[in-house]
Amino acid sequence: MEIQVLDKTFVPFISAERIQTRLKEIAAQIKADLNGEVPLFIGVLNGSFMVFSDLVKHYDGDCEMSFVKMASYIGTQSTNQVNQLIGLDIDVTDRTVIIIEDIVDTGNTLVALKHLFDQQRPKQVKICTLCLKPEAYTKDIPLDYVAFEIENKFIVGYGMDYDKFGRNIPEIYQIKE
């Protein structure tokens, strides 16, 4: 069923069930890849709060977690300038860091995050994202865990907003054009 968020109409795109199935698989893959090492999960606020919460619930092992807050989007457009609103409050030296994103689009946010982490000396930094728009992603930072590759259309729900609204929708909707 179509939904309305502010002035735009959205159609169902990825169900809550499909999201959970992929997150379970990815949590198991991360665990297997780390060979007993304790990861430090870093959520990128605001958008990642739902995927972060569900992914760590599926992660069957010890882990630490923290958050940073970045913002680049106004409405449905990237501003090309990424602002860091809340920085790292934890020492990442020699740690295996797993950055958790809701979506990678242009990759501008990821580049800013990489700069932030490279200033310290983590053992390794892996990137996990719920959604990736391959047509929009122009950067060369490798993405380690991608739940869904999607077309280059604006989506909302499951943490992702349209002009601050729609984050609480439990599944993902795509803009109707």
Ligand SMILES: O=P(O)(O)OC[C@H]1O[C@H](OP(=O)(O)OP(=O)(O)O)[C@H](O)[C@@H]1O
């Ligand atoms: O690859 P990019 O083009 O940089 O886009 C991806 C970023 O855009 C969204 O954040 P936004 O800046 O909208 O802030 P929010 O998480 O508070 O919604 C999303 O959560 C990603 O962090």
Ligand SMILES: Nc1nc2[nH]cnc2c(=O)[nH]1
């Ligand atoms: N809500 C939302 N935020 C984004 N940030 C980058 N791409 C998107 C998108 O498609 N939807």
